[in-house]
Amino acid sequence: MLANIGDFFSSGTNLLFFLFALFAIGGAIFMISFTKVVSMVVSVAVTFLSLAGLYVLLEAEFLAMAQVLIYAGGISILMIFGIMMTRHQGDETEAKRPWHSALLWIGSLGLFGLLFYAFQKTSFPQAQLQSPEDNTLEIGKLLFTEHVIPFELMSILLTVAFIGAIVLAKREEE
Incomplete structure (x- = not known):
């Protein structure tokens, strides 16, 4: 089972895929975890840039550039302008959620474990893409x-x- 991990990480493309996927998932988790809006926007921008990296790995350069220009650039700046144009209270009190962090980590680790097990047990066919x-x-x-x-x-x-x-x-x- 662990021999497949060595085979997976022996390729630089697979290592980059893992890093981009990790940043995309991490940015999405941080987006729903943060309470300050600016931190949420930065997390979404990290997710968008990671998805653009995944598009580059899939040899879809046009989609990657569109992802960077439209989503990571345009939507993030639009969100920041929306934040600046609205009124906010001076004292932002953070809601107390004691079980939220623990459940978030348990759910994330459970999902990672489930996906890891599924990928280890699945045999993927080797086919050449005619791009x-x-x-x-x-x-x-x-x-x-x-x-x-x-x-x-x-x-x-x-x-x-x-x-x-x-x-x-x-x-x-x-």
């Missing part, structure tokens, strides 16, 4: 031929949400 020459070109072709209607509907939805956020921010100001 296209240019990932970005193929994504562009699919996006602007087969999926053009959902793409345009999503842009309209995001525009309406942005206008709604501006209207709500103006109402709070007055």
Whole structure:
């Protein structure tokens, strides 16, 4: 059982996968554990950057760059601006949750143990992926031929949400 661990970590790609996955899971756990909003935003940014690293390992460079630009950059900055534009109480009292940390660690270790056992007992088939020459070109072709209607509907939805956020921010100001 432990021989598989040595085989797994003998490859640099697998080691990077493990580190990126660890940071992604850790950032998500810290996001739901922290009580201060700025710490939550930093945790989400770590998770987004780790996911971009996983995309690079999967040879999806376009998705990795989109992840960094849109989520790690844009969404995190948007969250920070939202924090700065809203009013907060000067005294932030942290809620007392004595069992929260213990249950969080027990659940995390249990999940890790379960996943570790499942990966050790599973035999993964070795297959070669036929990736296209240019990932970005193929994504562009699919996006602007087969999926053009959902793409345009999503842009309209995001525009309406942005206008709604501006209207709500103006109402709070007055």
